[in-house]
Amino acid sequence: MRAKRIKGIKFGLLSSxxxxxxxxxxxxxxxxYGEDGFPIERxxxxxxxxxxxxxxxxxxxxxxxxxCPGHFGHIDLEAPVIHVGYAKLIxxxxxxxxxxxxxxxxxxxxRKRFLEEIKRQKERQAxxxxxxxxxxxxxxxxxxxxxxxxxxxxIKYDKPTTYIEIDEGGKERRLMPTDxxxxxxxxxxxxxxxxxxxxxxARPEWMVLTVLPVPPVTARPSITLESGQxxxxxxxxxxxxxxxxxxxxxxxxxxGAPQLIIEDLWExxxxxxxxxxxNEIPGVPPARHRxxxxxxxxxxxxxxxxxxxxxxxxxxxxNFSARTVISPDPDIEIDEVGVPEEVAxxxxxxxxxxxxxxxxMRETLKRGKKHPGVNYVRRVDGRKIKVTESNYxxxxxxxxxxxxxxxxxxxxxxxxxxxxxxxxxxxxMAHYVRVMPGRTFRLNPAVCxxxxxxxDGDEMNLHVLQTEEARAEAKILMEVQRNIxxxxxxxxxxxxxxxxxxxxxxxxxxxxxxxxxxxxxxxxKIDIEDxxxxxxxxxxPVRSEVSGMGFEEVRLSxxxxxxxxxSMILPKxxxxxxxxxxCARCIERGEGCKKENCxxxxxxxxxxxxxxxxxxxxxxxxxxxxxxxxxxxxxxxxEVAKVFINNVSxxxxxxxxxxxxxxxxxxxxxxxxGKELIREEAVHEAEKKVDELIRAYEGGELETLPGRTLEExxxxxxxxxxxxxxxxxxxxxxRYLSIENPGVLMAKxxxxxxxxxxxxxxxxxxxQSVRGERIKRGYQxxxxxxxxxxxxxxxxxxxxxxxxxxxxxPTEYFFHxxxxxxxxxxxxxxxxxxxxxxxxxxxxxQDLEVKYDGTVRExxxxxxxxxxxxxxxxxxxxxxxxxxxxxxxxxxxIGVESRS
Amino acid sequence: xxxxxxxxxxxxxxxxxxxxxEREAAALLDKYKLQKEQLPKIKKSDPxxxxxKAEVGDxxxxxRRSRTAGKSLSYRLVIE
Numbered sequence: 017m018r019a020k021r022i023k024g025i026k027f028g029l030l031s032s033x034x035x036x037x038x039x040x041x042x043x044x045x046x047x048x049y050g051e052d053g054f055p056i057e058r059x060x061x062x063x064x065x066x067x068x069x070x071x072x073x074x075x076x077x078x079x080x081x082x083x084c085p086g087h088f089g090h091i092d093l094e095a096p097v098i099h100v101g102y103a104k105l106i107x108x109x110x111x112x113x114x115x116x117x118x119x120x121x122x123x124x125x126x127r128k129r130f131l132e133e134i135k136r137q138k139e140r141q142a143x144x145x146x147x148x149x150x151x152x153x154x155x156x157x158x159x160x161x162x163x164x165x166x167x168x169x170x171i172k173y174d175k176p177t178t179y180i181e182i183d184e185g186g187k188e189r190r191l192m193p194t195d196x197x198x199x200x201x202x203x204x205x206x207x208x209x210x211x212x213x214x215x216x217x218a219r220p221e222w223m224v225l226t227v228l229p230v231p232p233v234t235a236r237p238s239i240t241l242e243s244g245q246x247x248x249x250x251x252x253x254x255x256x257x258x259x260x261x262x263x264x265x266x267x268x269x270x271x272g273a274p275q276l277i278i279e280d281l282w283e284x285x286x287x288x289x290x291x292x293x294x295n296e297i298p299g300v301p302p303a304r305h306r307x308x309x310x311x312x313x314x315x316x317x318x319x320x321x322x323x324x325x326x327x328x329x330x331x332x333x334x335n336f337s338a339r340t341v342i343s344p345d346p347d348i349e350i351d352e353v354g355v356p357e358e359v360a361x362x363x364x365x366x367x368x369x370x371x372x373x374x375x376x377m378r379e380t381l382k383r384g385k386k387h388p389g390v391n392y393v394r395r396v397d398g399r400k401i402k403v404t405e406s407n408y409x410x411x412x413x414x415x416x417x418x419x420x421x422x423x424x425x426x427x428x429x430x431x432x433x434x435x436x437x438x439x440x441x442x443x444x445m446a447h448y449v450r451v452m453p454g455r456t457f458r459l460n461p462a463v464c465x466x467x468x469x470x471x472d473g474d475e476m477n478l479h480v481l482q483t484e485e486a487r488a489e490a491k492i493l494m495e496v497q498r499n500i501x502x503x504x505x506x507x508x509x510x511x512x513x514x515x516x517x518x519x520x521x522x523x524x525x526x527x528x529x530x531x532x533x534x535x536x537x538x539x540x541k542i543d544i545e546d547x548x549x550x551x552x553x554x555x556x557p558v559r560s561e562v563s564g565m566g567f568e569e570v571r572l573s574x575x576x577x578x579x580x581x582x583s584m585i586l587p588k589x590x591x592x593x594x595x596x597x598x599c600a601r602c603i604e605r606g607e608g609c610k611k612e613n614c615x616x617x618x619x620x621x622x623x624x625x626x627x628x629x630x631x632x633x634x635x636x637x638x639x640x641x642x643x644x645x646x647x648x649x650x651x652x653x654x655e656v657a658k659v660f661i662n663n664v665s666x667x668x669x670x671x672x673x674x675x676x677x678x679x680x681x682x683x684x685x686x687x688x689x690g691k692e693l694i695r696e697e698a699v700h701e702a703e704k705k706v707d708e709l710i711r712a713y714e715g716g717e718l719e720t721l722p723g724r725t726l727e728e729x730x731x732x733x734x735x736x737x738x739x740x741x742x743x744x745x746x747x748x749x750x751r752y753l754s755i756e757n758p759g760v761l762m763a764k765x766x767x768x769x770x771x772x773x774x775x776x777x778x779x780x781x782x783x784q785s786v787r788g789e790r791i792k793r794g795y796q797x798x799x800x801x802x803x804x805x806x807x808x809x810x811x812x813x814x815x816x817x818x819x820x821x822x823x824x825x826p827t828e829y830f831f832h833x834x835x836x837x838x839x840x841x842x843x844x845x846x847x848x849x850x851x852x853x854x855x856x857x858x859x860x861x862q863d864l865e866v867k868y869d870g871t872v873r874e875x876x877x878x879x880x881x882x883x884x885x886x887x888x889x890x891x892x893x894x895x896x897x898x899x900x901x902x903x904x905x906x907x908x909x910i911g912v913e914s915r916s
Numbered sequence: 917x918x919x920x921x922x923x924x925x926x927x928x929x930x931x932x933x934x935x936x937x938e939r940e941a942a943a944l945l946d947k948y949k950l951q952k953e954q955l956p957k958i959k960k961s962d963p964x965x966x967x968x969k970a971e972v973g974d975x976x977x978x979x980r981r982s983r984t985a986g987k988s989l990s991y992r993l994v995i996e
Contacts (some may be wrong), residue, residue, distance in 0.1 A: 484929075869949075870950060871948060873954075876954070877950075877951075877954045878953075878954045878956070879950065879954060879955060879956055879991075880956070881946070881990070882948075882988075882990050882991065883985070883988065885984050885985075886982040886983075886984045886985035886988040887984040887985035887988075888981070889984065896954060
């Protein structure tokens with residue numbers, strides 16, 4: 017068949033005539049296979065409407081299985097039935113049309129106006145829905161037909177497919193599908209337009225079925241069970257039901273059965289046709305399989321996440337992909353991914369054998385199925401041969417130009433790596449393969465932030481690119497180093513996390529001195545040629561080998577400082593000055609920055625690639641902030657930035673591995689005096705003030721805050737006071753926990769956790785809240801039976817004075833559980849809501865494109881924005897929201913160091 | 917403008933709308949290689965359009981304050 021071009025798509029209803037025309041066979045028997053095992057003529061699995069058995073030929077088109085696409089058949093229904101999908105529309109049309117002449121009950125003027133309005137909307141390719149709604153509203157108003165003066169009756173719609181007409185006397189009469197069809201048939205073509213329908217393609221009476229199309233067997237294939245028994249598709253089962261009832265209806269009617277029985281059978285036929293279309297109609301018991309499982313009929317096949325649209329057309333399973341758990345490896349580069357050998361032997365790349373790669377491919381093939389080997393070869397004649405233990409040597413001999421070889425992926429191959437949910441473009445990036453032992457994908461922790469990945473069991477997907485074009489595109493657009501700067505906020509999203517930050521923080525803090533051996537131990541994984549100028553010399557005792565006997569000799573050794581070691585991975589011309597995370601905001605407090613003399617080492621100065629002062633922390637190399645990474649990326653582009661992050665990752669991990677770093681329960685200990693201070697000065701003080709507030713309230717002395725009731729005022733003030741208590745205890749705790757405390761070190765350097773976390777562990781957990789208020793639900797007037805009714809004190813409403821380390825009292829524990837649950841529910845609700853919101857946004861925006869003239873347009877070329885973002889700046893390319901940072905350019909030109 | 921009410925054009929949240937002259941409109945369409953229908957639309961019933969008395973088929977220039985660019989221009993076609 018020749019490929020054809022789609023000119024347009026027409027939506028409409030199938031008329032009985034059309035259904036018959038496209039039918040290849042009229043189905044009359046509910047049976048499927050005969051005793052001989054062959055499909056029965058005129059049956060539901062009929063050889064005219066498609067073949068699913070190998071070896072048989074289609075009697076309509078002559079195609080074999082796989083060639084014949086299948087053909088529709090039809091069932092002649094003995095009595096018309098309503099199509100459930102249109103039941104509501106039919107009701108609206110019945111209500112809008114005259115019961116006698118079937119014209120739309122609208123005055124000539126209104127009719128003309130609406131017709132024109134619809135025509136205009138159609139010309140504009142706009143939605144006619146609103147106008148049609150108005151038509152139905154207007155037409156339902158009149159109680160007498162203005163064309164034949166027939167009084168109009170109310171028509172009641174009884175779900176799912178029954179219509180009842182009520183006359184003025186209140187007498188009810190059921191409208192049978194035949195009546196409905198008659199009325200719909202009488203509607204003149206011109207009036208059909210008023211319903212937004214086109215009588216050419218969709219006459220209203222076509223919504224009442226007299227003929228039922230039978231989908232081809234290829235759309236409902238039966239499966240053969242192991243026992244040799246055939247099991248039919250759900251749709252076939254449903255069609256069997258329909259044919260059976262159809263036949264019984266005919267027999268009963270021909271035999272002159274009483275009207276009551278006929279009507280019952282009619283109703284049953286309607287039920288079967290309804291459930292054939294949709295088996296989840298509200299108020300209708302679903303048709304079930306013998307096992308009790310509801311049948312999956314047409315609507316169920318299409319609807320929902322696993323339905324045809326979302327499950328089979330928009331998304332499907334793919335080849336050349338792998339999925340497994342991820343685990344960290346700081347020694348691989350950020351643009352690499354460690355692939356288990358098992359996976360590498362399953363994923364392949366097809367290579368065309370040419371003059372130039374013949375020898376290499378032959379070598380690969382000679383390894384057979386061992387790692388960088390081959391799974392399949394395709395000869396010049398197109399035959400595909402599986403490589404096995406027994407034939408690989410022969411195939412290697414035979415291999416020639418023009419063959420195609422499906423070789424294993426190996427080190428250096430480019431692949432796409434992805435973690436769901438894919439919320440932004442950085443959720444899929446290109447990595448280079450590194451085949452490794454083990455069963456997990458290995459990923460450098462610095463690349464976790466863009467994927468939002470961690471290693472608590474996360475799984476990720478890997479896709480092998482199959483064409484040279486795809487590989488080139490991935491390399492240019494999707495490489496990890498190309499995406500260091502986030503398009504969302506224009507700062508690096510890839511950078512140090514957790515131990516990386518702790519590592520460099522420890523290394524660059526103060527004046528740590530390392531002798532040469534130590535330096536080499538730290539740097540051996542990094543490609544550095546020259547250690548450069550040493551920092552100085554110190555005297556170190558050396559046990560003399562010659563004399564032994566415990567005699568010690570003093571030797572002068574050269575040393576390098578931690579800051580010098582860090583400088584070795586900085587590019588040589590880097591100049592930078594900024595305030596780090598340790599900065600205490602002296603400027604904001606009006607004290608002026610001490611810069612180089614900062615006692616916290618919060619002022620970082622880098623001159624010509626040398627870290628002169630300051631300690632490296634989250635703000636310098638962390639993801640989301642990473643001022644040094646940002647600067648290197650802008651000054652030297654992605655390759656240098658990538659090397660820098662690789663080096664930071666090796667340097668930090670290597671150093672922290674050698675010094676060791678741990679956080680234990682004893683690190684949350686406070687000295688006795690500290691604890692007392694917290695109890696006395698922070699907690700007791702606050703509780704006293706709360707009691708005073710309550711007394712003031714009860715004594716009527718409390719002043720109401722504007723816009724609040726007296727109670728609200730009290731609550732607000734108590735909340736403030738108790739929040740104060742926690743902050744104060746945190747400040748006191750901080751006095752006893754120095755930067756040497758690993759918890760504090762992690763919090764202050766930005767590696768993990770916050771001072772609040774530490775306060776809660778060591779000093780005081782603080783007030784628990786539900787919906788931003790103190791906990792007050794429970795019994796009448798009190799939260800728990802442990803308290804007196806109407807007790808407004810801190811303890812009775814969820815103030816936890818203990819720390820996590822000390823442990824919570826039973827009531828405190830209970831309040832904490834209440835607050836904790838709210839947090840859990842909140843996150844669950846938020847993620848689902850924001851996920852849906854994101855989906856809607858993407859659906860709305862996905863076709864917008866920035867054109868070469870700078871405008872943003874949708875598919876028809878309609879302008880959405882005359883200038884992208886009003887300023888045509890891509891946040892990841894510009895300088896912090898501007899096209900150029902003029903101040904910075906000037907500073908650079910006149911040789912003054914950079915911004916803070 | 918009804919008596920006793922202020923003109924909405926004076927309100928700080930209402931950006932400046934101006935009707936383009938035939939010549940300007942043509943130049944705009946030429947600059948962006950646009951058909952008239954490809955412009956963003958604004959209804960004739962829009963309060964500002966009523967206020968400046970623009971007709972169907974007119975093109976209005978809207979000058980807004982922009983967080984990113986300071987000032988931004990956009991154009992809309994007046995429709996029914």
